[in-house]
Amino acid sequence: MEGASVRKDLLSLLGKEKVLTEELDLMYYSYDSSFLTQLKPETPWAVVLPASTADVQAVMKYAYDHQINVVPRGAGTGETGGSVALNGGIVLDLSNFNEIVEIDQKNMQVIVRPGVIHAELNKRLAEYNLFFPPDPGSSQMCTVGGMVANNASGLRAVKYGCTEQYVLGLEIVLPNGDLIYAGGIKARTLKNVSGLNLTKLMVGSEGVLGVITQIRLRCWPKPKARGIVMAVFDSLDDAPATVLEIYQAGIMPSGMEILDSSAISAVNMYKPEINLPDAEAILLFEVDGNPPSVDYEGNVIQEVAGRRARTVEWSTEPKRMAQLWEGRSVTATAAARVRADGTRVFAGEDISVPLSKVADTLRAIRKLADKYGIKVVNYGHIGDGNVHTAPVINTSIPEEVEQVKKLVHEIHLLAIELNGSTTGEHGVGAVRRPYAEMEHGLAVEYMKKVKQAFDDKGIMNPNKLF
């Protein structure tokens, strides 16, 4: 079918308030935060801004009948091209479908529409002394729907896990327009092992099985106290060693983050007031809980980290803690600051490796970066082996673009070789799809069969994931 007739049909189906059809307006949906779409943006045929589950069903039924690709989109902060219609079709922008339907304090859960912004949700939950723990660096930008679809996690995954641990139930519009509920039609339970676990199947499915239109999330009591330890190291190797020693001391921090020397300078350039010391590596540990336990854990971490670190700073002062934590969470984009004419590209940015191999990984990445002559900034969730590498290049120089592609490919291969994964949290989308077989072998065939069962016409976010 032609884009023009799809636009006409959608307009008559949903009205012009909910459908974008002008070429210029559509162009703005040709990107997400990936390097892929920076190099090659792809404009969709139409964009629909649904305001209800019925709207989504109407679009899906239409698309199913006419065999048109549909790509769900949250805030488009993903790093994989996942929310972009790379092969034409309709983009469903769910970021306006953003109601917090119910905060069910009595049952420790919240029900939201997919477009709610993560930080907004936690702001509202805080009024009830609750929180939804996964904490991506993109908290202020990304949607909860996008988090569920990507099984996002972040700075606190080490203690609190990923989005999947919190999803109790989902309302899903299937490619043929059917509406199903995963986790029980009427259930408000916290525990439920009834039936095949379609909830878990949907979490992390990156929009290839259906559209998530409502989410029931488990909330946790908001911790009363927090503290942050900053440990400064003269040798990179000491950082992963310290992480293991903290675990062995019986402590489970709520966050364990690493910044390498170039990440440190990037943060300082972005926010000089944060004023991180120059070093080979900095570890940031966050502990949270009740005040006495926070103090206790903070003390143990200081003592253990102090054995290897040059200096250790302990802070429970809200302003300083906010500064340090913000410094870490903005490293993702602030990385570009290390080179005046450089851009941070989101590619090869999310490998995950066994804890015991973090030091080897960081060293190997440095070597690869030297080999290709690319400046890289390394940071990440060291507590669970999730290493973020930020290549900083001048994207207007074609040779650099080519070099970085090779570098990224080698980083992905490195992860697989070290018993790791090409992605720890950002997902696969279009960019890591080529590694699916290498990582999963025959299992990929079964993934495809699962998709076939949900999406017999192959219209749901095609050519992503596998």
Next chain:
Amino acid sequence: MDFKNLPPVKEQIMKCVRCGKCRSVCPVFAELRYESAAPRGHVFMVQMLRDGVVKPSEEVSKRLTHCLMCENCSANCPSGIDIHELNAAARSYIEQKNPSIGKELLFDTLWTKPSLLNLSTSLMWGAQKAGLQKLARYTGLTKLLPGSLPQAEKILEAVPLRNARSMIPEINPARGEREYKIGYFLGCATDLLYPDIALAAIEVLTNNGCEVIVPRHSKCCGLPHIANGKLETAQSLAIHNCQIYNAYDFDYIITDCGSCSSALSAKNMHFLLGQTEHAQAGEIFAAKVMDLSKFLIDVLDISFPVNHNAKPITVTYHDPCHLANAQKIKDQPRELLRRIPGVKLAEMSDTNYCCGGSGTYSITHYQTSMKILDKKMAMIKLTGAETVATCCPSCTMQLNYGIRKHNMKCSVVHPIQLAREASKKKAVHSA
């Protein structure tokens, strides 16, 4: 100006990774919700313009001008992109290719000649006084402005009969020993709509050891031109103003208007003149420019006589975008307010959430502007303050309209007006 070679266009576009941080802090996106209103969307579209993927058309301009230039995106961009400069550069490029007669008349002719601007406001005054709203519409300013005019007209307040320039002498000697020689930059809106702010500023400054000179021939700061695709006109205004002020030996160049001080700041002078032979003149000029509240606190360290009988008033302070986002000046106006006897500062929840005024935006984009204003007014209401202080006449006009629109009982002042009252008490006290 060569669009493709402007520094932001050349150096900054590629730094955008579309992380969306800007989208989360943009007051316009919060209302419109289309990606075409998101700041990262503007960066993308400027890139498409630069690369020739899209033509410099009015359609593109329509999307770029969703932006009200509050600079909250630039202030928050982790990659350090001056998104508003990119947007301004693109608007100007498009305007060059599609010149509009209305804009030429308004921005190139009227708004570059203080005398003509003054004449139009005088005509408006006459028309408003005579109740001839229609005449006002046909006489000048309002006719040239696009957008939802009938509603937008309501925003324009009663124009005062006499502008500041006609009431303030060129040279205002310091009372007592002179410590500083100040060049006062009288912005258009203060001059024509809120002359009392300038009167208050001159009074407080001269009372505090400043000789204040108000150069007769200074012109608009150029911000309206930047926002409306008239970069070259803004450039020539900047060159003119630099010539005028650099001819004196001022210690400081002070303005009460946050928009003017941001337009005259080193950063913006560099944007406008950095590539030209006037770069140095721009630097010399901008190095002396300072916002009034910053000068009163950081340089003069102003104090007020103790007054135990001062009438208590609750004041909430609205951060003008061009002061808080563009110049990071947030503490000094508050400090000034705190030092005024009787003032109790009650902060609103989101102090530098834009009011939606932004110069001509409230007129050109009335609907969006009003949605943003409504949010701001709700925040103000919650503080219970009877006075709203702010340091920008455009915000003042917008907030005053918000007060009328929501039937609220407060007034909008510049902190300098409260400062003048507090200093007057001194005279009574010592008499």
